[in-house]
Every structure is written in C-alpha cells, then in structure tokens.
Amino acid sequence: MTTHFITAEITMQESVADLHQEISATLSNYGQPLRWAVTSIDAQQQTLALEAVVTTD
Amino acid sequence: MVSLGVNRPYVVVLLIPTGIGASIGGYAGDAIPIARSLAAVVDCLITHPNVLNGAQLYGSASNILYVEGYGLDQFASGMWGLRPVHQNRVGLLLDQGIEPELRIRHLQAADAVRATLGVSMTDYALTDTPLDVGLHLSSSGAAWGTIANPDSLLRGAEKLIRDGGAEAIAVVSRFPDEPNSPSLQAYRHGQGVDHLAGAEAVISHLVVRTFHIPCAHAPALQPLPLDLDLAPRSAAEELGYTFLPSVLVGLNRAPQFITQSPLRPVDTIDGLWANQVDAVVVPDSACGGSAVLNFSHSATRLITVTENQTQMAVFPNQLQLPALRLNSYLEVIGAIAAHRAGVNVETLVSNLSSIKPIP
Numbered sequence: 001m002t003t004h005f006i007t008a009e010i011t012m013q014e015s016v017a018d019l020h021q022e023i024s025a026t027l028s029n030y031g032q033p034l035r036w037a038v039t040s041i042d043a044q045q046q047t048l049a050l051e052a053v054v055t056t057d
Numbered sequence: 058m059v060s061l062g063v064n065r066p067y068v069v070v071l072l073i074p075t076g077i078g079a080s081i082g083g084y085a086g087d088a089i090p091i092a093r094s095l096a097a098v099v100d101c102l103i104t105h106p107n108v109l110n111g112a113q114l115y116g117s118a119s120n121i122l123y124v125e126g127y128g129l130d131q132f133a134s135g136m137w138g139l140r141p142v143h144q145n146r147v148g149l150l151l152d153q154g155i156e157p158e159l160r161i162r163h164l165q166a167a168d169a170v171r172a173t174l175g176v177s178m179t180d181y182a183l184t185d186t187p188l189d190v191g192l193h194l195s196s197s198g199a200a201w202g203t204i205a206n207p208d209s210l211l212r213g214a215e216k217l218i219r220d221g222g223a224e225a226i227a228v229v230s231r232f233p234d235e236p237n238s239p240s241l242q243a244y245r246h247g248q249g250v251d252h253l254a255g256a257e258a259v260i261s262h263l264v265v266r267t268f269h270i271p272c273a274h275a276p277a278l279q280p281l282p283l284d285l286d287l288a289p290r291s292a293a294e295e296l297g298y299t300f301l302p303s304v305l306v307g308l309n310r311a312p313q314f315i316t317q318s319p320l321r322p323v324d325t326i327d328g329l330w331a332n333q334v335d336a337v338v339v340p341d342s343a344c345g346g347s348a349v350l351n352f353s354h355s356a357t358r359l360i361t362v363t364e365n366q367t368q369m370a371v372f373p374n375q376l377q378l379p380a381l382r383l384n385s386y387l388e389v390i391g392a393i394a395a396h397r398a399g400v401n402v403e404t405l406v407s408n409l410s411s412i413k414p415i416p
Binding site: 001002003004005007015016017019020034035036037038039040041043048049051053055 | 074077126127193195196197199201202203204207208211255258259262263266343345346347350351353354368369370371375376377378
C-alpha cells in the first residue's frame with residue numbers, strides 16, 4: 001500500500017448529495033480515499049478545489 | 058446517556074478539523090475549554106482527538122465521546138454507529154524509527170498514565186520498519202502528510218489486536234525535527250498551521266479504516282529549545298518529552314464503532330447513530346469536509362463559528378447549506394442551551410417582531 005496526496009478540481013453540483021457523489025467518483029479515480037476536503041470554491045467558474053490523501057495497493 | 062427517555066438526549070458534534078490553521082483549536086489542545094463548556098449544556102458531545110488532545114494535558118468528561126476523524130466521517134454518513142464503553146484495553150504501537158532513549162520516554166509515559174489514571178493497556182509493539190513520515194503543506198495552506206510504510210503500521214496494529222487483545226490503538230511515530238523551520242516558529246507563536254497534523258490524521262485514519270476500532274496518534278519529537286515568546290495556545294506541547302498522555306486518556310473511554318470488522322464479529326448492540334445528532338458545530342470557513350456535507354442533508358442543525366478562522370475558504374452560503382452562523386463559541390453555547398430548552402434563539406432579543414399572516 002502507498003499513500004498519495006492529490007488535488008483535483010470538480011464542478012459545482014445542484015445539491016450537496018450530488019456534490020458528495022461527484023467527490024467520491026473523482027477520488028475513486030486516484031485510489032481509495034482516506035481523508036479529503038473541499039478547500040475553496042470559485043463562484044465564477046462554478047468549480048471547487050479538492051485536496052485528499054488516497055491509498056493505492 | 059444515549060438511551061431514549063421522556064426527553065431525548067441532546068447530542069452535538071463539535072468539529073475543528075486538524076491541520077487547517079484554525080485560530081481556535083488549531084494549536085495544542087486549545088479547544089478543550091470549548092469542548093468542556095459545550096459538554097456542560099448538552100447530554101452528549103461527540104468530538105475528535107484534535108479538539109481534546111493537549112499533549113500531556115487533556116479534557117475529559119463522562120458525556121464527551123472521543124471519536125477519531127475517519128470514524129467520525131463514517132458516523133456522519135450513517136454507515137457506522139458509536140457504542141459507548143466503560144473502558145478499552147489500549148495497545149501502544151511505537152514506530153521503529155524512534156531512537157532508544159525517546160522510546161523509553163514514551164514507555165515511561167504510558168506507565169505513568171497507567172499508574173496515575175488507571176488506564177488499561179496491553180503490552181506494546183514496535184513496527185517492523187520505520188514508518189518514515191512525510192509532511193506537506195498544500196497550496197490551500199492545509200497540512201497533509203504521507204507515510205512511506207503504511208503496511209508496517211497496519212501489521213503492528215494487527216499484532217496488538219490479534220495477539221495483545223487491544224481494543225484501541227495509540228500510535229507514536231517519529232516525526233521530522235524541524236526546530237528552525239518558519240512554519241514551526243509561527244506555530245509556536247500562535248500563528249499558522251500545525252504542520253504535523255495532516256500526517257497524524259493519515260496514520261490514525263489508516264488504522265481506523267482497516268480495523269474499525271478507535272485509534273489516535275502522538276508524534277515523537279526531540280524537545281525544542283526554550284522560546285521566551287511561546288504562545289499560550291501552543292504551550293501544552295512544550296511540557297515534556299511526549300504528547301502521549303492525552304491520547305491514552307482519550308482512547309481509554311473512546312466509543313467502539315458499530316460495524317463489521319475484519320477481526321471482530323458483527324456488533325449488533327444498540328448505540329448512537331447520526332440521525333440522533335441535534336447539531337454540528339464547525340468553523341464557518343470549513344464547511345467542505347465529509348462530515349459536514351453528510352450532516353447537511355439530514356435534520357441535524359449546522360452551526361458555524363465565524364470567529365474561528367481557518368485556511369479553508371468553503372462557507373455555508375457558497376454551498377447553500379442552511380446554517381446558523383454565529384460569531385463565537387460563547388454564542389454557540391447559548392444557542393444550544395436555548396434550543397435544548399425549547400427556546401427559539403430569535404426570541405432572545407429586544408426587537409422581537411410580531412408574527413404575520415402567511416402570504
């Protein structure tokens with residue numbers, strides 16, 4: 001197993017539940033999420049900055 | 058405490074995420090006064106090690122549940138429940154990278170906590186390789202971390218559980234000494250981010266995610282030279298050789314998780330679940346975490362604190378989260394006491410307007 005710090009940009013969703021799903025889908029592209037947070041929001045671009053640590057086998 | 062009666066228990070979750078430079082709770086146990094005060098006006102306060110750990114100092118009360126962050130995220134999602142316990146047997150896992158003398162200091166700290174506070178512990182274990190912790194500060198200003206040998210961490214924890222009978226795991230790993238780094242100097246002076254915090258969270262999250270039992274982490278570091286300008290909020294970490302006592306005290310009574318564990322049978326005992334949480338309290342700028350997002354699409358009230366500034370920039374209005382945004386924790390304590398008493402906080406002002414017909 002290895003641990004990785006990653007950053008990603010995701011698109012704002014209509015509901016928090018949808019946003020949560022989008023975050024999970026994005027993180028799964030990198031590995032198994034261990035800890036993550038949306039760290040900022042660009043209101044004009046309607047994007048969110050995501051930081052996370054994931055693990056891969 | 059969590060059983061249903063005529064008046065159902067009032068349950069609050071207090072979140073101050075670690076490693077984001079929270080002006081209150083971002084240093085060394087400096088949110089303990091807030092936790093203790095909140096606990097006095099609720100039936101049950103659920104919070105996490107970053108709030109309750111003050112190195113050798115700690116804050117505990119019988120109605121405070123000490124829940125590690127990964128477990129707290131799972132609890133908020135409704136996937137895991139919490140089962141309060143009277144006592145856990147705590148297993149101590151030491152990083153092989155800790156020098157012999159510093160290792161002995163930590164073993165003596167464990168013995169001291171056993172002898173003075175009656176904490177129950179198994180024999181200890183060493184990791185089979187140094188964990189090799191790496192510290193990172195992201196572009197957002199948050200502290201993150203990685204460890205080079207996570208499998209060694211998990212093998213050590215499994216040994217404590219399987220061979221030692223541990224019900225909770227305290228991990229002490231060797232962190233890099235950076236006595237002259239600008240970030241450490243700022244931290245000691247009550248500014249900036251706790252640059253160790255992100256890696257600490259990664260370590261405890263890995264253990265909780267894998268074994269589904271309570272875990273918390275204390276870093277092993279060489280003592281720092283005397284600093285005459287040390288900030289009170291940071292001072293708890295400069296009292297001695299170890300940060301371990303608060304971790305052991307917290308784990309001693311940390312609730313077990315209700316879930317299916319790889320090493321333990323399915324636990325079916327009733328406990329505390331997310332839908333029993335009345336309110337979650339979080340810094341106003343830190344609404345982008347998993348627990349807050351989960352609670353925000355439930356009946357739990359979101360209360361945010363604007364005075365507690367962080368490096369994050371995710372505010373409740375940006376995500377259209379219905380939040381009661383208050384300036385200070387003093388106001389939060391008042392609002393929660395009022396709500397618990399069945400009093401609308403909007404009636405606690407002099408200019409109360411009349412009710413109007415619905416248009």
